[in-house]
Amino acid sequence: MKPGSAPTAAALTLLRKRHRALLEADLANVRDGVYPAELLFQLPYRHYARVAPRLAADLPRVVGRMKRGDFRDLPTSVDLQQYPAYYRRTFHWQSDGYLSRRSARMYDLGVEVLFGGTADVMRRQIIPPIVAGARTQRGTMRILDVGCGTARGLSQLMSALPEGQYDAIDLSRWYLQEAAQHVGGGATLTTGNAESLPWPDATFDTTFSVYLFHELPRATRRKVWREMLRVTRPGGSVVIMDSLQCADTPEMSGFADRFDAEMHEPFFADYQRDDLARGLAEVGLTIEDERTHFLSKLVVASRPSK
Helix, strand or coil, X not given: CCCCCCCCHHHHHHHHHHHHHHHHHHHHHHXXXXXXXXXXXXXXXXXXXXXXXXXXXXXXXXXXHHHHCCCCCCCXXXXXXXXXXXXXXXXXXXXXXXXXXXXXXXXXXHHHHHCCCCHHHHHHHHHHHHHHHHHCCCCCCEEEEECCCCCHHHHHHHHHCCCXXXXXXXXXXHHHHHHHHHHCXXXXXXXXXXXXXXXXXXXXXXXXXXCCHHHCCHHHHHHHHHHXXXXXXXXXXXXXXXXXXXXXXXXXXXXXXXXXXXXXXXXXXXXXXXXXXXXXXXXXXXXXXXXXXCCEEEEEEECCCC
């Protein structure tokens, strides 16, 4: 499938099959007691109802930005120099990039619309390996969410594993303000760059990240992976959920091509070629599991004990 072309009938059939498999896995996790059934119905409908008119009103700005290719249309009130160059852009052509509370408030609904209501379903597929680790561990499990954004993934994990001790870090203070609405006082939220995590070695039992690495340059991905390895205790887990990669399902590569071509995702094409499991192994992690969920990919790794 060429970029911008219509999906083939075979690709659409595969897409529907993968969607059905995702929903079946979601229900199986509930049946197995991995997470509570209420997570299946926990979308913040009232919040989305308030945000939807703003998202609709903002759409002409998004379309205009897309047509102009104006990925530098960022708030003039923000000191951009305090952020890495790769971050100073309007990812997805969204207004203000990640640099305003307005953007943070509209983000979750925008992502749910983009992924046809499956974003939260895919996010919570990080929960099974983390819960499995908690069941084999004595004492309170300390967990770090790297690049937490609005903390939709973290808040779902907290519902499944309320006895955990949680930290989260993100580069956007505005998105952390939104995250605080989801997690309340249940997690310590830190503004910072994941390339240099502000915790000592071996602090956490598990570190995880959801949908971060496709928005980072290749060298930066490795810096963050090394930091996640460093702050995870020996024998602890590193869990990554991110976009599906072309090698996983070549038949669906056209969907990735369209996303790369139509959305402002400058590092997505390289991410597609940078296999997650190989990259994590490259920085010293041991790969424990690798699987796909609809349009996402899950890799579970561990820090070697020796």
